[in-house]
Amino acid sequence: MAWHIMALQQLINGLALGSVYALIALGYTMVYGIIKLINFAHGDIYMLGAYFGFYAITVLKLSLVPAVLTSMAGAALVGVLLERIAYRPLRNSPRIAVLITAIGASLLLQSTAQLVFGASFKPFPQAIPFRRIQLGPVFITNRQLLIFGVAVLLMVILHIIVHYTKLGKAMRAVSMDKEAALLMGINVDRIISATFAMGSALAAAAGILVGMYYNRIDPYMGMMPGLKAFVAAVLGGIGIVPGAVVGGLLMGVAENVVVTIGSSTLRDAVAFAILIVVLLFRPNGLLGKKGIEKV
Amino acid sequence: MNKLSSLIKGIILLLAYLVVQLLERQGVLLPYHVQILSLCCINVILVVSLNLINGFTGQFSIGHAGFLAIGAYASAYLTVVWQAPFLFAIICGGVLAGIAGLAVGLPALRLRGDYLAIATLGFGEIIRVIILNTDAVGGARGFSGIPKYTTFGLAYLMAIFTVVVIRNFVTSDYGRACLAVREDEIAAESLGVNSTYFKVLAFTIGAFFAGTAGALFSHYLQYMAPTPNQIGFVKSIDILIMLVLGGLGSITGSIVAAITLTIIPELLRGFAEYRMIIYPILLIIVMIYRPAGLLAGNELSLSGITQFVKGARAHGNHT
Amino acid sequence: MATTPELMVNNLCVQFGGLKAVDQVCFSLKPQTLAGLIGPNGAGKTTVFNALTGLCPVTSGQISFNEKQLTNEAPHNIARYGIARTFQNIRLFRNLTVLDNLRIAYHQNRQYSLLCSVFRSARFKREEAQITAKAKEALALVDLADKADHIAGSLPYGEQRRVEIARALMLNPKLLLLDEPAAGMNPHETQCLLELIRKLRDDLQITVLLIEHDMKLVMNLCEELFVLDYGHLIATGDPKSIQNNERVVEAYLGGCMA
Numbered sequence: 001m002a003w004h005i006m007a008l009q010q011l012i013n014g015l016a017l018g019s020v021y022a023l024i025a026l027g028y029t030m031v032y033g034i035i036k037l038i039n040f041a042h043g044d045i046y047m048l049g050a051y052f053g054f055y056a057i058t059v060l061k062l063s064l065v066p067a068v069l070t071s072m073a074g075a076a077l078v079g080v081l082l083e084r085i086a087y088r089p090l091r092n093s094p095r096i097a098v099l100i101t102a103i104g105a106s107l108l109l110q111s112t113a114q115l116v117f118g119a120s121f122k123p124f125p126q127a128i129p130f131r132r133i134q135l136g137p138v139f140i141t142n143r144q145l146l147i148f149g150v151a152v153l154l155m156v157i158l159h160i161i162v163h164y165t166k167l168g169k170a171m172r173a174v175s176m177d178k179e180a181a182l183l184m185g186i187n188v189d190r191i192i193s194a195t196f197a198m199g200s201a202l203a204a205a206a207g208i209l210v211g212m213y214y215n216r217i218d219p220y221m222g223m224m225p226g227l228k229a230f231v232a233a234v235l236g237g238i239g240i241v242p243g244a245v246v247g248g249l250l251m252g253v254a255e256n257v258v259v260t261i262g263s264s265t266l267r268d269a270v271a272f273a274i275l276i277v278v279l280l281f282r283p284n285g286l287l288g289k290k291g292i293e294k295v
Numbered sequence: 296m297n298k299l300s301s302l303i304k305g306i307i308l309l310l311a312y313l314v315v316q317l318l319e320r321q322g323v324l325l326p327y328h329v330q331i332l333s334l335c336c337i338n339v340i341l342v343v344s345l346n347l348i349n350g351f352t353g354q355f356s357i358g359h360a361g362f363l364a365i366g367a368y369a370s371a372y373l374t375v376v377w378q379a380p381f382l383f384a385i386i387c388g389g390v391l392a393g394i395a396g397l398a399v400g401l402p403a404l405r406l407r408g409d410y411l412a413i414a415t416l417g418f419g420e421i422i423r424v425i426i427l428n429t430d431a432v433g434g435a436r437g438f439s440g441i442p443k444y445t446t447f448g449l450a451y452l453m454a455i456f457t458v459v460v461i462r463n464f465v466t467s468d469y470g471r472a473c474l475a476v477r478e479d480e481i482a483a484e485s486l487g488v489n490s491t492y493f494k495v496l497a498f499t500i501g502a503f504f505a506g507t508a509g510a511l512f513s514h515y516l517q518y519m520a521p522t523p524n525q526i527g528f529v530k531s532i533d534i535l536i537m538l539v540l541g542g543l544g545s546i547t548g549s550i551v552a553a554i555t556l557t558i559i560p561e562l563l564r565g566f567a568e569y570r571m572i573i574y575p576i577l578l579i580i581v582m583i584y585r586p587a588g589l590l591a592g593n594e595l596s597l598s599g600i601t602q603f604v605k606g607a608r609a610h611g612n613h614t
Numbered sequence: 615m616a617t618t619p620e621l622m623v624n625n626l627c628v629q630f631g632g633l634k635a636v637d638q639v640c641f642s643l644k645p646q647t648l649a650g651l652i653g654p655n656g657a658g659k660t661t662v663f664n665a666l667t668g669l670c671p672v673t674s675g676q677i678s679f680n681e682k683q684l685t686n687e688a689p690h691n692i693a694r695y696g697i698a699r700t701f702q703n704i705r706l707f708r709n710l711t712v713l714d715n716l717r718i719a720y721h722q723n724r725q726y727s728l729l730c731s732v733f734r735s736a737r738f739k740r741e742e743a744q745i746t747a748k749a750k751e752a753l754a755l756v757d758l759a760d761k762a763d764h765i766a767g768s769l770p771y772g773e774q775r776r777v778e779i780a781r782a783l784m785l786n787p788k789l790l791l792l793d794e795p796a797a798g799m800n801p802h803e804t805q806c807l808l809e810l811i812r813k814l815r816d817d818l819q820i821t822v823l824l825i826e827h828d829m830k831l832v833m834n835l836c837e838e839l840f841v842l843d844y845g846h847l848i849a850t851g852d853p854k855s856i857q858n859n860e861r862v863v864e865a866y867l868g869g870c871m872a
């Protein structure tokens with residue numbers, strides 16, 4: 001295959017993977033924007049979302065769309081509970097304590113999932129038959145199209161919520177200044193819960209999409225994509241919603257390129273290499289503005 | 296007084312070693328038990344060295360297994376391929392890990408808190424991926440055929456050495472400078488403390504000791520696999536859990552936690568399965584109710600213990 | 615010799631984005647003066663201190679101290695040249711003991727090496743004893759000798775301010791910058807502070823520049839005043855002339871301070 005065709009094909013594959021990262025990254029960025037917390041457990045919520053989808057399809061015999069919605073609702077609930085139980089008591093604690101708690105929460109979700117769902121992987125039911133659509137010299141699969149479609153749809157919905165609803169306005173207010181928002185009569189706790197719910201729901205959708213894409217889910221599937229999506233959020237500028245999308249897509253493409261020209265064992269190193277470079281040279285991300293620490 | 300208590304501590308440590316030797320001779324302790332004790336010592340080194348970086352200098356690092364990995368593989372390469380003496384291999388492993396620590400410490404200057412944490416985690420994973428892709432150390436197959444050089448005696452000695460060095464470090468002007476950086480970097484700088492230098496120093500020393508622990512580890516297991524469990528983030532988080540439960544900034548806390556959390560899973564057979572559920576719950580509860588760790592940053596000391604015992608006795612006499 | 619200025623600030627500008635927090639400020643200090651930097655809230659006083667101690671980047675202008683250029687030096691180097699400071703919002707190492715707070719500040723004068731500390735050499739022990747003695751001395755100077763083993767964050771506000779001064783003194787400074795040392799103190803404490811600062815200047819022969827809103831303290835203590843308003847230096851002179859300066863009165867009234 002000529003190199004440019006291969007590159008085009010990798011671009012398509014990369015964008016599909018990238019839109020999944022983007023969906024997960026949105027959750028990181030929203031939560032970070034609002035309470036300055038790296039929700040380490042976010043990747044595990046994505047994993048739970050995949051499992052919820054799995055059981056909704058196999059046990060509840062739901063078709064794809066209701067299954068996705070059920071899973072999103074389930075994950076939203078877990079996200080809200082997580083914040084309520086683990087993070088809220090620590091809202092005024094040192095950052096390190098909160099970070100350790102988040103790591104603990106991540107481990108807890110992972111090992112609970114392993115105990116409840118079993119440690120081995122499960123084949124994800126194929127809710128739609130696999131098809132390959134030829135576009136000239138390259139192809140795109142219907143699953144990739146589905147990933148794109150769902151990701152774009154959810155992002156548009158999120159955009160509308162954040163920019164055109166009262167809830168969105170309140171979220172933006174809380175992220176700018178929690179005390180001031182409180183004084184303006186905004187129920188900060190409820191807004192934080194809503195943020196966790198929305199971020200978790202997006203992650204759950206991503207979990208199902210990936211389950212369908214790779215045909216398999218396991219209790220540890222959240223770890224790497226979670227970290228990568230976090231890198232994507234940092235790359236785009238953490239706390240900035242469009243940044244998460246840009247970062248996610250870039251990450252997906254970069255990973256596919258490296259795997260094509262290098263080796264698949266390098267896959268996971270790409271993300272971290274990008275992270276370290278970004279943090280060193282553009283710590284506020286591609287779309288971020290510079291901030292000055294006040295003495 | 297000070298000399299006396301050092302002497303007493305030395306005698307206790309020596310006695311502990313002799314007791315283990317005796318019990319092993321008598322067959323009370325099986326080789327398997329002594330193995331666990333060696334692992335305890337290795338973990339003590341890992342946790343105490345991480346404490347220097349995280350607890351005393353406040354640079355939140357969760358990539359400690361990366362330094363362990365460097366020490367483990369480098370030393371194994373030296374003893375297997377070059378037939379180098381073990382002690383030399385340990386030192387080389389430590390020095391290489393220390394150099395890596397220097398390299399991580401440099402970005403640490405620019406990053407704070409959670410960003411630094413993620414960067415160190417990323418750094419650890421990059422090291423793992425590099426090892427995974429290095430055929431000279433077995434690549435993805437793992438590194439096997441490492442001689443069993445790690446004895447309990449050696450691990451015990453190294454652990455004591457590490458603890459003494461790090462304790463002396465943190466209770467000197469160097470350690471106070473690290474504490475100052477942890478507490479308030481701006482104030483520290485305004486008092487003439489070069490915060491950059493001390494962050495890098497803490498990373499380098501911490502990494503050095505983690506590297507020596509790695510050397511002991513690979514010559515204890517005799518086989519290294521480039522998996523997250525052995526040299527990746529899972530291992531890093533294992534070390535972190537011990538550190539946090541023992542208390543950031545408490546050396547004795549680190550020692551107690553490292554030993555307890557190494558022995559418990561081995562003793563309670565059924566525990567292993569629930570370990571990864573219990574630890575995270577403990578972690579969260581400790582952070583919510585006792586964020587300074589179970590010992591709350593305090594050190595256990597001989598005089599403290601005798602005072603406690605005396606106090607308890609006095610209390611008992613009263614009632 | 616004694617008349618040549620110790621600290622010279624020339625056309626100092628500090629800009630935060632579009633905001634000129636300090637604009638074209640020039641002043642100089644002679645050795646062993648007691649000087650005050652005053653002005654309404656947000657005038658840029660703390661920012662001048664931050665620029666002097668390297669804690670915020672200088673946009674343009676020069677700072678020299680005993681003929682040494684300090685502009686945009688690293689803060690820890692500036693401390694080495696003999697400038698020590700306290701902070702408006704007290705920056706003690708809250709979780710450490712008072713004694714350790716002070717001992718940390720002896721850092722740059724410490725001679726023993728890393729190996730000495732790790733192996734507890736005789737030199738280490740000797741020097742540590744000296745450092746502790748020196749810290750206790752400095753504590754006695756601010757009348758807190760009995761608080762050496764207290765956790766710094768647990769002390770009352772006024773005592774914390776004094777610990778911070780003692781800590782700054784551990785640097786053996788030639789110039790001491792005090793950012794609102796009397797804030798949160800009652801009149802009695804303020805009076806003691808005044809005497810303390812005067813004593814420090816006389817006994818240690820240091821220069822003191824202080825920021826203060828308490829006009830009584832400023833007028834009683836300072837020999838020379840600099841008045842900042844919106845980043846500009848609007849007046850310089852002895853307390854008498856400043857009190858009668860129209861621009862100063864206007865700045866304060868305009869800032870609703872009177």
Ligand SMILES: Nc1ncnc2c1ncn2[C@@H]1O[C@H](COP(=O)(O)OP(=O)(O)OP(=O)(O)O)[C@@H](O)[C@H]1O
Pocket residue numbers: 292293294295630633635653654655656657658659660661662670702
């Ligand atoms: N790091 C910073 N980033 C952005 N703006 C800053 C920073 N530091 C100070 N400022 C701004 O510069 C101006 C001067 O602040 P500064 O703290 O120097 O005032 P001040 O005279 O000390 O006031 P106060 O008496 O209230 O302490 C203020 O408008 C402040 O908001």
Ligand SMILES: [Mg+2]
Pocket residue numbers: 659660661702
């Ligand atoms: Mg101020």
